[in-house]
Amino acid sequence: MSDLEQLYQQIILDHAKERYGNKPLIGDTGQGRSPLFGSSHQVNPTCGDEITMEVEIDPDTGRLAVRWDGQGCSISMASASVLSELAEDLDAAEFEEVREAFHELMHSRGKVEADEELLGDAAAFQGVSKFPARIKCALLSWMALKDSLAQARTAGGSQ
Amino acid sequence: MSDLEQLYQQIILDHAKERYGNKPLIGDTGQGRSPLFGSSHQVNPTCGDEITMEVEIDPDTGRLAVRWDGQGCSISMASASVLSELAEDLDAAEFEEVREAFHELMHSRGKVEADEELLGDAAAFQGVSKFPARIKCALLSWMALKDSLAQARTAGGSQ
Amino acid sequence: MLTDAEVSRIRNDFPILGQEVNGHRLAYLDSGATSQKPQCVIDAEVDFYSARNSAVHRGAHSLAVAATDAYEAGRADTARFVGAATNEIVWTKNATEALNVVAYGLANASAGLGGAEAERFRLGPGDSIVATQMEHHANLIPWQQLARLTGAEFRYLPLADDGRLELDGLESIVDSSTKVLAFTHVSNVLGTINPVARLVARARQVGALAVLDACQSVPHMPVDFHALDVDFAAFSGHKMLGPTGIGALYGRAELLDALPPVLTGGSMITTVDMDSVEFMPAPQRFEAGTQPVAQVVGLGSAVGYLTELGMDNVAAHEAELAEYLVAGVDRVPGVRRIGPDAAGERIASVAFEVEGVHAHDVGQYLDAQGVAVRVGHHCAQPLHRRYRIAATTRASAAVYTTQEDCDQFLGALADVRKFFGVS
Amino acid sequence: MLTDAEVSRIRNDFPILGQEVNGHRLAYLDSGATSQKPQCVIDAEVDFYSARNSAVHRGAHSLAVAATDAYEAGRADTARFVGAATNEIVWTKNATEALNVVAYGLANASAGLGGAEAERFRLGPGDSIVATQMEHHANLIPWQQLARLTGAEFRYLPLADDGRLELDGLESIVDSSTKVLAFTHVSNVLGTINPVARLVARARQVGALAVLDACQSVPHMPVDFHALDVDFAAFSGHKMLGPTGIGALYGRAELLDALPPVLTGGSMITTVDMDSVEFMPAPQRFEAGTQPVAQVVGLGSAVGYLTELGMDNVAAHEAELAEYLVAGVDRVPGVRRIGPDAAGERIASVAFEVEGVHAHDVGQYLDAQGVAVRVGHHCAQPLHRRYRIAATTRASAAVYTTQEDCDQFLGALADVRKFFGVS
Numbered sequence A, B: 001m002s003d004l005e006q007l008y009q010q011i012i013l014d015h016a017k018e019r020y021g022n023k024p025l026i027g028d029t030g031q032g033r034s035p036l037f038g039s040s041h042q043v044n045p046t047c048g049d050e051i052t053m054e055v056e057i058d059p060d061t062g063r064l065a066v067r068w069d070g071q072g073c074s075i076s077m078a079s080a081s082v083l084s085e086l087a088e089d090l091d092a093a094e095f096e097e098v099r100e101a102f103h104e105l106m107h108s109r110g111k112v113e114a115d116e117e118l119l120g121d122a123a124a125f126q127g128v129s130k131f132p133a134r135i136k137c138a139l140l141s142w143m144a145l146k147d148s149l150a151q152a153r154t155a156g157g158s159q
Numbered sequence C, D: 001m002l003t004d005a006e007v008s009r010i011r012n013d014f015p016i017l018g019q020e021v022n023g024h025r026l027a028y029l030d031s032g033a034t035s036q037k038p039q040c041v042i043d044a045e046v047d048f049y050s051a052r053n054s055a056v057h058r059g060a061h062s063l064a065v066a067a068t069d070a071y072e073a074g075r076a077d078t079a080r081f082v083g084a085a086t087n088e089i090v091w092t093k094n095a096t097e098a099l100n101v102v103a104y105g106l107a108n109a110s111a112g113l114g115g116a117e118a119e120r121f122r123l124g125p126g127d128s129i130v131a132t133q134m135e136h137h138a139n140l141i142p143w144q145q146l147a148r149l150t151g152a153e154f155r156y157l158p159l160a161d162d163g164r165l166e167l168d169g170l171e172s173i174v175d176s177s178t179k180v181l182a183f184t185h186v187s188n189v190l191g192t193i194n195p196v197a198r199l200v201a202r203a204r205q206v207g208a209l210a211v212l213d214a215c216q217s218v219p220h221m222p223v224d225f226h227a228l229d230v231d232f233a234a235f236s237g238h239k240m241l242g243p244t245g246i247g248a249l250y251g252r253a254e255l256l257d258a259l260p261p262v263l264t265g266g267s268m269i270t271t272v273d274m275d276s277v278e279f280m281p282a283p284q285r286f287e288a289g290t291q292p293v294a295q296v297v298g299l300g301s302a303v304g305y306l307t308e309l310g311m312d313n314v315a316a317h318e319a320e321l322a323e324y325l326v327a328g329v330d331r332v333p334g335v336r337r338i339g340p341d342a343a344g345e346r347i348a349s350v351a352f353e354v355e356g357v358h359a360h361d362v363g364q365y366l367d368a369q370g371v372a373v374r375v376g377h378h379c380a381q382p383l384h385r386r387y388r389i390a391a392t393t394r395a396s397a398a399v400y401t402t403q404e405d406c407d408q409f410l411g412a413l414a415d416v417r418k419f420f421g422v423s
């Protein structure tokens, strides 16, 4: 497989089309949302790609519910899609563990083997790490979720 | 003769010591001065050398009287001295002719033969033209006289 | 015109162009971002550092004299190249700094610096500053900031659908309140060559300063600032075969001598005391501190190289490439190009979007085929927003670009949609 | 310490030092103005232009990635060299620009730009800015201008007769009104090393920003900005074996992220519209437009070269030269040196006047003997006025300076007064 094919694995191209979690946003004034709510808008200044990521923490189970809207390249859209799918089964602490693993993978320049158990479909992003200019694309939604999660937890703290 | 000896000819070193025309200045409020009076302060920004040159035009004969004060290297001091001596015998138009010849000589990079008839002792500055960094030193007083002369003539015009 | 043989000889002068990228011949089509450097430019810097390096305008020793000569020769050559007097060229680190120097000069004047001579540069509430919707951020944000600092109003000339400026409203947008009209000579995205004469005439009518962003014209066509009659202009060395780290501000001599300086420090004052300061005339008043001396020398060499080729020949060669690229891109299914069609009204810089494939992905695919293009908003977000595109792909040529480069690019472009499964 | 053999090996790394000047071996003693460049620095730039040149942080293509890597490696290496975090190093064209960025950042904040985060940087009437009487104009005029723009008062710490700062009045001059205390680490004329800790402590006491001019320290001794605990610092590449056209501003991360940007344009904003703008965090917010990329790469190589030698060794070598030069100059009849005597409190930069011979003439005579020194006020007019001298001659060393250079200089200096007929 060429580097390019590793970058654009079928699973990534599929997620880029499917856009799991890409749903109408609730917004700050949203009705019926969890009190543990956060929202973060992130921009990739090079290309103007942007994403808004919303998260709700279920007050009872601690589970995350994610929705997002945005535009961008296949890597950033696929990453948001994969992340949304992954996040469904996680609580905040588990997400942080996965996020760190993903972050490390992205900065490995192709030298770290992805932990498929932990990362699931996100392991397919291993090929991105050989393309330093694209790492930002892959991380955009992860940064947005980290940021919105911090807000959601603060919202909880301030109750 | 080495370039350095050409630069520092005895005649230049002598003038640098003698400082012909280096006299107390009359100043703007000076008593008894010609109505055709001008004064110019010039600075060499590289080294902070400076000179103030005053000129009076004799209203009857048109002859120039020059006095100056300042501090600087041997080239700038010698140049002011030589200029003061020369200017005594000149009117404004004649000075302009000499000044142009001196200016041309300075920018000749040692390739023009000085017109000794016209330039008198100033012909000794031929060696300076091989030292581009020193041309400004040689020209400082000439610029000051040109400038003060323009003022003196304007003073005449505004009467 | 340059013959094919001449262009391939030119190509050989650029060591970087000989390399392979991702297993393919390099087709460098990102000259709009930065140009490559001919050997003579590289050598000029090496020679400077190896034989003449020294502080300029400061030392009396022999090296300092040699360095000063080389530095000022670079200025004289560059001035001649753009139709300016030698003392009308101020060195900056890039075009961005050059435009900022004008904006901050006006801001300083507006804050009362620069004395009576600088009064003509004052602006405040009730005044307006006009740019265009196609500007590179470098000729946009400094004016917006100036408006914020002075209370002046910021306005802009809009873009038409065809990639040209919409000038129907020129008279009402640029009006008697207008103190600055800033516009680009050539759009770095659309390739559009703007009608400088018409814009300058309007600036003159209302007494506004005409500020020209010449970044994308000076490298690609003969430019004469005196003939264009602009008040200020900016361009960058790295886009015209010169080194990085050097740009220039052109200003009409009487304006430069009156504009308050911006960066202050050594080598730009006549006297300074703990409570007073006198500035030198231009260009020195704007050149505080140690300048990019080796880069000026390199730029002088670049200008010499271009002069030898002849800017008319360069422009003719690139006009041919422009036509070829426009026609080629327009033939690729599913590609939407922005910017004018007509030859003669554009340079060889072609921006487009590929239906269903984001520009980042287009660029990545092309790179895998050895084709270097730029993707993104090319520092022109308002322009992209105007055309409702977040990011485009841009292929841009320079004097060393060949038809082979274009073919390699067009061939790869034709395969993009298939690779991403959208056709 | 460097052995004699090591120093002559070092000398061989600098191609320019091998040349003859006016029929003599070149004794380059003008490193205080600008340093010479080792072959590795020259090669780094050539290699960059020949194999990796491209726009950085903008392109997705392979060359752009290679260029970005080289550029950011230069930043990381330089940051490590001066004891800073990578994102605390902002590129400028020279140290002068770096100091101006701080001054204009404060001016912009004072004019209301930068929002709530920038409020801490506001100053106005009733506030004071303090510099010293020994400053290079680059660390003097920007502060005077800032005072003019904001209405703050400009004050200075005076010089003592022995070439040290007179700090008896420190507590009254730097008082609760003081918002900025700007001072040089090492005087470029006197060679004095200032007591940074004492000055920073006073700045902290009154809540002033401590701004360090590190131009003459970074090339000559180990410097760690975190350890010095200054808020901002400036230094220049060309004085530390690096290329011309590159300098750096150090700032504590939290300050840099809050300070309003100065030069605006491309690559420093997240979004811009015709009526709004959002800036990126540091360092990008201060790096508008195409940066001196090849020069950053060259500086990275210079830093690598110095690191390999070891800055402790460099400092020890130059301390030895300082002692040798001071003793040698003091032995020449009719010469009056300014600046401190003691080793350990000064660098190897020695300024003096020769009785009866103007500095220009001294320099000219020395040059004829192959000795390159600087003459004039060295961009420190207030300092010269303090010692009642219009111009001095300065001999200044760097890591490649040898005792032979010093002997050649001292020998020629001994003949100056005879040549001009004053002894």
Ligand SMILES: Cc1ncc(COP(=O)(O)O)c(C=O)c1O
Pocket (backbone or CB within 6 Å): C266, C288, C289, C290, C291, D032, D033, D094, D095, D096, D097, D136, D138, D139, D184, D186, D187, D188, D213, D215, D216, D236, D238, D247, D379
């Ligand atoms: C102490 C000091 N500060 C500032 C500067 C200015 O540095 P640059 O000219 O590189 O901006 C210099 C050198 O000229 C210097 O010696």
Ligand SMILES: Cc1ncc(COP(=O)(O)O)c(C=O)c1O
Pocket (backbone or CB within 6 Å): C032, C033, C094, C095, C096, C097, C136, C138, C139, C184, C186, C187, C188, C213, C215, C216, C236, C247, C379, D266, D288, D289, D290, D291
């Ligand atoms: C039209 C235009 N203006 C301004 C600039 C800014 O030039 P620089 O980045 O060299 O300052 C560019 C290039 O990026 C440009 O294309």
